[in-house]
Amino acid sequence: xxxxxxxxxxxxxxxxxxxxxxxxxxxxxxxxxxxxxxxxxxxxxxxxxxxxxxxxxxxxxxxxxxxxxxxxxxxxxxxxxxxxxxxxxxxxxxxxxxxxxxxxxxxxxxxxxxxxxxxxxxxxxxxxxxxxxxxxxxxxxxxxxxxxxxxxxxxxxxxxxxxxxxxxxxxxxxxxxxxxxxxxxxxxxxxxxxxxxxxxxxxxxxxxxxxxxxxxxxxxxxxxxxxxxxxxxxxxxxxxxxxxxxxxxxxxxxxxxxxxxxxxxxxxxxxxxxxxxxxxxxxxxxxxxxxxxxxxxxxxxxxxxxxxxxxxxxxxxxxxxxxxxxxxxxxxxxxxxxxxxxxxxxxxxxxxxxxxxxxxxxxxx
Amino acid sequence: xxxxxxxxxxxxxxxxxxxxxxxxxxxxxxxxxxxxxxxxxxxxxxxxxxxxxxxxxxxxxxxxxxxxxxxxxxxxxxxxxxxxxxxxxxxxxxxxxxxxxxxxxxxxxxxxxxxxxxxxxxxxxxxxxxxxxxxxxxxxxxxxxxxxxxxxxxxxxxxxxxxxxxxxxxxxxxxxxxxxxxxxxxxxxxxxxxxxxxxxxxxxxxxxxxxxxxxxxxxxxxxxxxxxxxxxxxxxxxxxxxxxxxxxxxxxxxxxxxxxxxxxxxxxxxxxxxxxxxxxxxxxxxxxxxxxxxxxxxxxxxxxxxxxxxxxxxxxxxxxxxxxxxxxxxxxxxxxxxxxxxxxxxxxxxxxxxxxxxxxxxxxxxxxxxxxxxxxxxxxxxxxxxxxxxxxxxxxxxxxxxxxxxxxxxxxxxxxxxxxxxxxxxxxxxxxxxxxxxxxxxxxxxxxxxxxxxxxxxxxxxxxxxxxxxxxxxxxxxxxxxxxxxxxxxxxxxxxxxxxxxxxxxxx
Numbered sequence: 001x002x003x004x005x006x007x008x009x010x011x012x013x014x015x016x017x018x019x020x021x022x023x024x025x026x027x028x029x030x031x032x033x034x035x036x037x038x039x040x041x042x043x044x045x046x047x048x049x050x051x052x053x054x055x056x057x058x059x060x061x062x063x064x065x066x067x068x069x070x071x072x073x074x075x076x077x078x079x080x081x082x083x084x085x086x087x088x089x090x091x092x093x094x095x096x097x098x099x100x101x102x103x104x105x106x107x108x109x110x111x112x113x114x115x116x117x118x119x120x121x122x123x124x125x126x127x128x129x130x131x132x133x134x135x136x137x138x139x140x141x142x143x144x145x146x147x148x149x150x151x152x153x154x155x156x157x158x159x160x161x162x163x164x165x166x167x168x169x170x171x172x173x174x175x176x177x178x179x180x181x182x183x184x185x186x187x188x189x190x191x192x193x194x195x196x197x198x199x200x201x202x203x204x205x206x207x208x209x210x211x212x213x214x215x216x217x218x219x220x221x222x223x224x225x226x227x228x229x230x231x232x233x234x235x236x237x238x239x240x241x242x243x244x245x246x247x248x249x250x251x252x253x254x255x256x257x258x259x260x261x262x263x264x265x266x267x268x269x270x271x272x273x274x275x276x277x278x279x280x281x282x283x284x285x286x287x288x289x290x291x292x293x294x295x296x297x298x299x300x301x302x303x304x305x306x307x308x309x310x311x312x313x314x315x316x317x318x319x320x321x322x323x324x325x326x327x328x329x330x331x332x333x334x335x336x337x338x339x340x341x342x343x344x345x346x347x348x349x350x351x352x353x354x355x356x357x358x359x360x361x362x363x364x365x
Numbered sequence: 366x367x368x369x370x371x372x373x374x375x376x377x378x379x380x381x382x383x384x385x386x387x388x389x390x391x392x393x394x395x396x397x398x399x400x401x402x403x404x405x406x407x408x409x410x411x412x413x414x415x416x417x418x419x420x421x422x423x424x425x426x427x428x429x430x431x432x433x434x435x436x437x438x439x440x441x442x443x444x445x446x447x448x449x450x451x452x453x454x455x456x457x458x459x460x461x462x463x464x465x466x467x468x469x470x471x472x473x474x475x476x477x478x479x480x481x482x483x484x485x486x487x488x489x490x491x492x493x494x495x496x497x498x499x500x501x502x503x504x505x506x507x508x509x510x511x512x513x514x515x516x517x518x519x520x521x522x523x524x525x526x527x528x529x530x531x532x533x534x535x536x537x538x539x540x541x542x543x544x545x546x547x548x549x550x551x552x553x554x555x556x557x558x559x560x561x562x563x564x565x566x567x568x569x570x571x572x573x574x575x576x577x578x579x580x581x582x583x584x585x586x587x588x589x590x591x592x593x594x595x596x597x598x599x600x601x602x603x604x605x606x607x608x609x610x611x612x613x614x615x616x617x618x619x620x621x622x623x624x625x626x627x628x629x630x631x632x633x634x635x636x637x638x639x640x641x642x643x644x645x646x647x648x649x650x651x652x653x654x655x656x657x658x659x660x661x662x663x664x665x666x667x668x669x670x671x672x673x674x675x676x677x678x679x680x681x682x683x684x685x686x687x688x689x690x691x692x693x694x695x696x697x698x699x700x701x702x703x704x705x706x707x708x709x710x711x712x713x714x715x716x717x718x719x720x721x722x723x724x725x726x727x728x729x730x731x732x733x734x735x736x737x738x739x740x741x742x743x744x745x746x747x748x749x750x751x752x753x754x755x756x757x758x759x760x761x762x763x764x765x766x767x768x769x770x771x772x773x774x775x776x777x778x779x780x781x782x783x784x785x786x787x788x789x790x791x792x793x794x795x796x797x798x799x800x801x802x803x804x805x806x807x808x809x810x811x812x813x814x815x816x817x818x819x820x821x822x823x824x825x826x827x828x829x830x831x832x833x834x835x836x837x838x839x840x841x842x843x844x845x846x847x848x849x850x851x852x853x854x855x856x857x858x859x860x861x862x863x864x865x866x867x868x869x870x871x872x873x
Binding site: 003007046048065066067070072073166167168 | 423424427428431432519523526528529681682683684685759760763764770772774775777786795797799816821822823824825827828834845
């Protein structure tokens with residue numbers, strides 16, 4: 001069919017445009033909207049064919065139904081992106097395109113020339129999965145199996161002689177209803193765990209957190225494309241550390257000092273407790289402004305070398321630059337050059353996220 | 366492809382086709398031979414993406430369209446039941462998985478469309494062999510792609526498509542310009558003459574001021590001067606058909622001219638369908654409803670039919686359903702002309718109860734709606750037949766965007782406002798009115814367009830990009846004069862950068 005050709009041409013163009021603008025998407029994470037679990041929507045410039053058309057004050061129309069003047073009938077979708085945007089950004093007509101995370105990761109991989117990851121000994125790792133493979137007589141209406149229910153009703157009516165072929169009215173009663181049900185299946189899978197650590201001491205501001213969040217989105221996206229199962233854990237620390245959920249991770253702000261060893265301790269415990277290294281591919285990403293308390297450095301390195309590095313696929317340390325300057329901790333990780341599992345990067349600003357992704361993921365570990 | 370995969374309808378459908386066609390003819394519907402094809406959802410979505418023509422030229426936007434349709438279908442958000450092509454013979458595609466009742470309904474609906482295509486005046490100038498023409502277009506463009514590269518040709522098509530709505534939808538019916546006569550030699554040597562004063566009558570001195578009054582002479586001279594300016598102006602009058610102007614005057618290579626003319630031909634072919642959306646769907650719905658409820662339905666079909674029919678006519682607050690408005694207006698007209706509710710006497714009657722019970726037994730309804738379907742388009746249809754009573758009965762309202770709440774809100778239930786809003790949306794297919802004012806702007810061969818401002822501004826981001834595409838066609842800087850924030854503004858693109866020049870307040 002000819003349409004296949006045009007369709008692949010369209011997809012090729014979308015891919016091309018994303019690649020072209022990838023750096024922009026990477027640094028402005030907010031441009032990318034989540035659509036459900038596996039899809040993202042990306043605004044792509046200049047994709048659809050532009051015409052002369054009416055702008056914002058032409059958005060009215062005629063409708064039909066009840067309601068007084070003033071009754072809201074629908075949410076506005078911003079056409080021009082607010083008042084100030086008009087004219088200030090010429091040639092910014094956008095089309096939102098849905099792309100699967102997998103495809104996005106593939107584009108990221110191609111553009112950053114990331115090597116594929118070779119998971120370590122995983123053949124015997126099994127993951128429990130729910131599969132809708134069976135039928136039950138009870139369940140929520142949302143899982144009702146229409147065709148089976150209909151067939152049951154039909155069968156009942158025929159056998160009880162209430163079915164009139166000329167006027168086929170098949171009304172299911174309670175007994176007829178059938179519902180989809182799931183079974184637990186064990187599937188062999190390569191699993192990965194990501195442990196994010198962030199310094200939330202007073203010197204880390206919202207800008208730094210934004211950088212971390214942006215980097216984390218892309219790290220997630222890439223690793224998700226490489227492993228079937230992905231677990232994420234979050235640790236925040238100032239002088240003391242604790243494990244938190246994703247929401248808290250990005251929104252907590254403490255004022256204390258910085259003791260990186262506390263985070264390493266929690267991390268090591270987490271690995272011990274939840275992610276036995278024989279079954280998991282473990283990735284640690286640590287973000288801090290590097291302003292660690294001097295006497296803590298030694299303790300930190302000891303923990304890192306003995307308790308964490310031997311168990312993980314990769315340990316990445318990203319040092320973000322805060323308004324108070326950048327700390328010294330990155331220097332004490334100088335031995336990274338001889339340690340393939342340890343990668344460090346300095347992230348001065350949002351634009352540097354792009355390069356840091358390449359550094360972190362370029363090892364292929 | 367249409368012919369390659371063609372297979373005759375299965376016997377049971379062929380049988381109802383004969384029946385429905387018979388009913389349609391009995392009602393006086395008049396159509397080209399109609400060929401039905403049964404196809405799968407995938408194919409139907411693909412053909413719909415191609416605007417109904419499986420042999421259309423290749424272009425990525427058809428792929429985009431297809432993906433949207435296919436997604437909508439997979440998620441169960443939308444379903445195309447049928448697709449009819451304005452052609453002789455008329456082609457109609459039916460979705461294979463429609464239920465039997467649906468197929469009946471859809472066939473009846475299709476005959477309504479076919480009758481409309483054949484008889485509505487606005488379709489009278491369309492090419493009735495478009496199926497073949499489109500295949501030719503496809504072949505030509507494919508050949509160019511082979512010769513000059515897919516990217517080159519596709520990028521050029523993009524540019525053409527950007528101005529595809531800048532056509533003169535009335536031009537097939539009007540003679541806009543006198544063709545310059547080949548035997549008109551005046552123009553060649555009138556240069557020295559044209560500067561002269563207006564002709565004087567011979568007169569005696571004392572009579573001169575009466576026979577050649579000075580103020581008349583002055584006016585005459587003025588007129589001449591204006592005519593002269595007009596002659597030097599290029600084009601002499603503003604041209605609505607921007608595509609044609611570009612086609613005739615832009616420095617394009619032969620293949621580019623051909624591609625541009627293809628895009629333009631197709632735009633003219635599709636324009637009447639945009640002009641008659643409400644009428645066309647209303648007419649088809651009127652006939653499927655009439656044929657089905659009077660003859661087509663078996664007792665067992667009723668529920669399914671009603672379900673489908675009401676689904677088709679469902680209206681939403683933010684979007685007026687053309688099927689619904691169309692069918693109700695046709696019924697309203699039929700009812701009014703059946704009861705003689707028209708003309709001076711009825712309009713001037715002030716007595717409410719008398720008006721309510723007005724029925725002269727005129728019985729002209731059917732005749733009237735056939736006449737309406739012949740001569741009107743949506744704009745004139747709404748203008749002529751949308752009445753205050755109709756608005757009230759169908760709870761129409763106008764709505765607008767309220768930035769304070771970031772929401773669309775009901776604005777008014779006043780009849781004049783609703784009608785005005787509706788007419789505005791239908792004027793020029795809801796697109797801004799744009800014409801070429803100068804093809805040699807500043808005497809530098811630049812193209813100057815003019816947006817006839819009607820109260821609604823252009824979307825600037827789109828305007829910029831459209832200008833860029835127009836530049837790709839014209840090859841010299843392009844400009845458009847419009848109104849932004851109450852100020853006359855000229856947007857320009859010179860191949861490098863965009864410029865916005867304010868040039869004074871709008872004179873009210």
